[in-house]
Amino acid sequence: xxxxxxxxxxxxxxxxxxxxxxxxxxxxxxxxxxxxxxxxxxxxxxxxxxxxxxxxxxxxxxxxxxxxxxxxxxxxxxxxxxxxxxxxxxxxxxxxxxxxxxxxxxxxxxxxxxxxxxxxxxxxxxxxxxxxxxxxxxxxxxxxxxxxxxxxxxxxxxxxxxxxxxxxxxxxxxxxxxxxxxxxxxxxxxxxxxxxxxxxxxxxxxxxxxxxxxxxxxxxxxxxxxxxxxxxxxxxxxxxxxxxxxxxxxxxxxxxxxxxxxxxxxxxxxxxxxxxxxxxxxxxxxxxxxxxxxxxxxxxxxxxxxxxxxxxxxxxxxxxxxxxxxxxxxxxxxxxxxxxxxxxxxxxxxxxxxxxxxxxxxxxxxxxxx
Amino acid sequence: xxxxxxxxxxxxxxxxxxxxxxxxxxxxxxxxxxxxxxxxxxxxxxxxxxxxxxxxxxxxxxxxxxxxxxxxxxxxxxxxxxxxxxxxxxxxxxxxxxxxxxxxxxxxxxxxxxxxxxxxxxxxxxxxxxxxxxxxxxxxxxxxxxxxxxxxxxxxxxxxxxxxxxxxxxxxxxxxxxxxxxxxxxxxxxxxxxxxxxxxxxxxxxxxxxxxxxxxxxxxxxxxxxxxxxxxxxxxxxxxxxxxxxxxxxx
Ligand SMILES: Nc1ncnc2c1ncn2[C@@H]1O[C@H](COP(=O)(O)OP(=O)(O)OP(=O)(O)O)[C@@H](O)[C@H]1O
Ligand SMILES: [Mg+2]
Numbered sequence: 001x002x003x004x005x006x007x008x009x010x011x012x013x014x015x016x017x018x019x020x021x022x023x024x025x026x027x028x029x030x031x032x033x034x035x036x037x038x039x040x041x042x043x044x045x046x047x048x049x050x051x052x053x054x055x056x057x058x059x060x061x062x063x064x065x066x067x068x069x070x071x072x073x074x075x076x077x078x079x080x081x082x083x084x085x086x087x088x089x090x091x092x093x094x095x096x097x098x099x100x101x102x103x104x105x106x107x108x109x110x111x112x113x114x115x116x117x118x119x120x121x122x123x124x125x126x127x128x129x130x131x132x133x134x135x136x137x138x139x140x141x142x143x144x145x146x147x148x149x150x151x152x153x154x155x156x157x158x159x160x161x162x163x164x165x166x167x168x169x170x171x172x173x174x175x176x177x178x179x180x181x182x183x184x185x186x187x188x189x190x191x192x193x194x195x196x197x198x199x200x201x202x203x204x205x206x207x208x209x210x211x212x213x214x215x216x217x218x219x220x221x222x223x224x225x226x227x228x229x230x231x232x233x234x235x236x237x238x239x240x241x242x243x244x245x246x247x248x249x250x251x252x253x254x255x256x257x258x259x260x261x262x263x264x265x266x267x268x269x270x271x272x273x274x275x276x277x278x279x280x281x282x283x284x285x286x287x288x289x290x291x292x293x294x295x296x297x298x299x300x301x302x303x304x305x306x307x308x309x310x311x312x313x314x315x316x317x318x319x320x321x322x323x324x325x326x327x328x329x330x331x332x333x334x335x336x337x338x339x340x341x342x343x344x345x346x347x348x349x350x351x352x353x354x355x356x357x358x359x360x361x362x363x364x365x366x367x368x369x370x
Numbered sequence: 371x372x373x374x375x376x377x378x379x380x381x382x383x384x385x386x387x388x389x390x391x392x393x394x395x396x397x398x399x400x401x402x403x404x405x406x407x408x409x410x411x412x413x414x415x416x417x418x419x420x421x422x423x424x425x426x427x428x429x430x431x432x433x434x435x436x437x438x439x440x441x442x443x444x445x446x447x448x449x450x451x452x453x454x455x456x457x458x459x460x461x462x463x464x465x466x467x468x469x470x471x472x473x474x475x476x477x478x479x480x481x482x483x484x485x486x487x488x489x490x491x492x493x494x495x496x497x498x499x500x501x502x503x504x505x506x507x508x509x510x511x512x513x514x515x516x517x518x519x520x521x522x523x524x525x526x527x528x529x530x531x532x533x534x535x536x537x538x539x540x541x542x543x544x545x546x547x548x549x550x551x552x553x554x555x556x557x558x559x560x561x562x563x564x565x566x567x568x569x570x571x572x573x574x575x576x577x578x579x580x581x582x583x584x585x586x587x588x589x590x591x592x593x594x595x596x597x598x599x600x601x602x603x604x605x606x607x608x609x610x611x612x613x614x615x616x617x618x619x620x621x
Contacts, residue, residue: 319427324464324518327424328478328538329452329485338477342468342517 004035004049007057010100015081020089027100034093046262046294047204047233049094052178055125055151056094057101063126063152065108066119072112072137077127080105084130085157086184091208091237095153095180098128105130110137110162117142117351124150131155133162133189142351145170145179153180158189160213167194167350171359175201187213187242194349195222196356199230199259209238211245211273220249223347225360226259226291233262238280240273240306249280252347254340257288266298267310274305282312285343287336337361372437373573374400374423374542379434381422389430392418394598396434398575400542405574407584407609410595411617416577417461419595420544424458425451438542453485455541459531459548461577466518471530474518475500475537482538503533508559524551532563543567543574549583561586581609596621 012020012027020027034040035049068075080099089096099105105128108118117140120129124147131154133139141164145152158164170179177200185191197205209218218238226232238247247267255261265280284293295312317339325335341361348356381393392415400406408416422429423436425448436443443451466474480490491499501511507529519527528548535543545564549557564587568574576587584592584606592609594602594617602608602620 318464320464321466323426323448324460324466325474325477326448327426327452327458328474328534329449329481330477331449331481332447334477334481335449338469338474339466342466344468346468 003032004041004044004053006032006035006097007054008101010097012100013080013103016083016087016099018083031089031093031097034090037090040090040093043235043264046260047202047231051176051202052094052151052204055149055176056098058125058151060102060125060127062106063129064121064123066121067116068108068118070114070116070118072110072114073118074107074109074111076107078105078107079103080128084155086155086182086208086210086212088182088208088210092180092182092206095182095206098151098153098180102128107132110134110139113138114140119144121146122150122152123147126150126152128153128155131157131164133158133164135159136161138163140165140167140351143168144352145177146172148172148174149176150174151178151180154182156181156183156191158183158185158191160186161188162186163190165192165350167352168196169352169356169359170195170197170203170205171356173198173200174203177202178204178206180206182208182210183218184210184212185216185218188215188217189213190216191218193220193222194352195220196348196352196360197222197224197232198360199224199226199232199261201231203230203232205232205234207234207236209236209247211238211240211242211247214242215244215246216242217245218247220247220251221347221349222251223344223356223360224251224253224261225256225344226253226261227256229258229260231260235264237266237268238278240267240269240276240278243273244275245273246277247279249282250347251280251282252285252343253283253293254285254287254344255291255293256286258290260292262294263312264296264298265310265312266300267308269301269303269306269308271302273303276303276306276308278306278308278310280310283343284312284314285340286314286316287340371402372399373402373404373439374398374575375435375437376419376423377435379419379422379436380432381418382430382432383418383428384430391432392429392598393422396595396599398593398600400573400575402573403570404591405568405576405587405589407576407578407589407592408595409578409592409609409612414595415598416595417546420458420546420575420577423451423544424448424456449481452540453482457535457538457540457543459528459535459543459545461546461550463519463527463531465520465522467520469518470515471518472497472500472514475534478534478538500533500537503536507533507563508556509533525553525556528552529556529560529563532560535567536563539567541572543572544577545574546577547579549578549580557583558586581613584609594620
């Protein structure tokens with residue numbers, strides 16, 4: 001395979017580079033090497049990286065925001081000049097490159113319990129967003145991905161005892177779309193993600209969660225529908241670095257009619273992260289003809305005192321369940337629709353649930369009234 | 371009036387050793403207003419009969435005929451049979467996470483109404499009816515929001531089957547061991563549900579191992595199914611005799 005290359009030479013904003021160049025070489029070389037490391041190449045096994053790399057330098061604008069005029073919320077545009085908590089060049093060299101090329105970012109600072117949600121609407125390429133919750137702050141953050149071609153990178157740092165409910169809909173019919181999110185949790189911080197996604201021309205979603213304080217709690221729930229030759233590639237890395245963290249991931253994807261879906265869920269439990277509880281369940285439902293599903297669970301555990309479960313399944317609709325529904329007079333097509341809806345519905349929740357239901361499965365009349 | 375007419379039914383299942391015959395020329399006629407109890411040893415073909423009548427995949431009919439009124443059932447899909455009035459209360463009801471009971475019941479009642487050219491019930495009335503029915507079967511209406519049979523106890527699943535029976539009001543009810551796994555109070559609740567369903571124009575085929583149920587749902591006929599054939603038929607007293615003597619004296 002030819003080496004992956006950055007679209008142009010990368011210059012690092014002062015401050016951001018702190019500690020990165022110690023290993024020698026220019027920062028451009030380090031990023032280039034990270035892109036081409038065997039581990040990282042593996043993450044791009046099922047999706048062509050080139051197109052995403054070319055777009056790293058595309059012009060970006062600030063996402064549209066709602067709810068920023070509340071007490072405890074600050075929203076500002078800034079020149080990137082400080083280290084970003086949780087930034088891991090090896091994990092996300094593209095996202096790092098995007099920060100550098102952009103030179104600017106939007107910062108969302110949350111300093112209290114914010115009652116109304118803050119909503120970000122991303123149309124095509126948007127500036128990197130840096131979200132910071134101070135100790136004991138709380139927020140509901142909503143993100144909607146729109147536009148044709150686009151990349152969005154978000155860097156989230158959740159302070160001690162702070163709480164973030166994060167809902168994201170990526171339901172746009174884009175030719176190419178990439179969402180990268182890095183989330184760092186400090187001690188007893190809580191993070192809850194509801195992600196709803198449709199496949200598109202090529203869709204890539206990267207999520208890197210770092211449990212970086214004792215007793216942090218993360219819950220990731222995602223529903224995906226990949227139909228009509230669309231593609232979706234989800235890469236999640238969840239690191240437990242500190243003791244007594246709790247993480248739970250449930251990802252359901254339907255892949256139908258020539259759709260192509262890849263899921264890679266890595267759980268990495270570091271030495272010292274004793275008392276960790278980590279769960280991951282990825283279920284895939286293949287429907288129609290020629291659905292391609294790749295799912296790969298990866299576990300790295302450097303600690304004995306953990307409870308960890310990690311499972312991936314690929315299946316079709318249950319014949320038993322189909323017979324049960326049809327034996328009540330429901331015709332086959334409707335029974336199949338009910339079952340696939342039910343499969344996704346288990347992972348559709350939060351403030352964006354209704355929009356997601358409509359887009360993903362066509363809401364039933366009764367569903368809304370219950 | 372003949373409701374169900376099964377004549378000379380031969381059926382088999384596919385096994386690793388090739389097709390294995392289960393039903394071997396079975397005859398059964400149920401008239402409107404009647405309750406027929408079917409008893410018989412484990413593995414004799416009772417569930418197979420109920421499954422074939424409702425169209426469960428996995429069986430091959432090798433001969434014979436099944437008529438519901440004037441309709442030949444055997445070439446119909448399960449949903450078509452249900453729309454014609456067949457209802458199977460499952461021996462093992464299926465759990466379907468993510469599809470709520472309420473949603474499922476509405477889809478079902480709407481499908482049946484459409485098939486019969488009737489108007490679909492309005493949602494508010496429908497939901498009230500279902501809640502009342504659930505209450506009458508000692509099912510907590512909160513169950514209705516949960517996934518179909520999801521996390522229900524064995525007894526709750528059986529009561530849910532009877533709730534569906536009362537809601538969908540079919541022509542012919544096939545109850546496959548709806549009494550097994552029920553405590554004594556639940557048994558009465560279920561029996562009471564079946565008795566409420568019964569009328570002069572519908573019929574019940576009741577598969578059971580226990581004569582006790584027949585104290586509550588009094589059958590017009592009791593049949594013994596053994597090795598794919600009905601080998602004995604009688605009235606309620608046959609069940610008492612079986613209870614006392616077992617099946618050995620018949621075979
Ligand atoms: N799918 C199948 N594959 C293989 N054998 C089957 C299958 N279904 C039924 N059988 C066999 O057919 C026979 C009849 O089974 P059936 O379930 O109808 O019995 P039953 O009378 O309902 O028994 P029980 O009282 O235990 O419920 C049994 O020997 C059973 O093992
Ligand atoms: Mg049986």
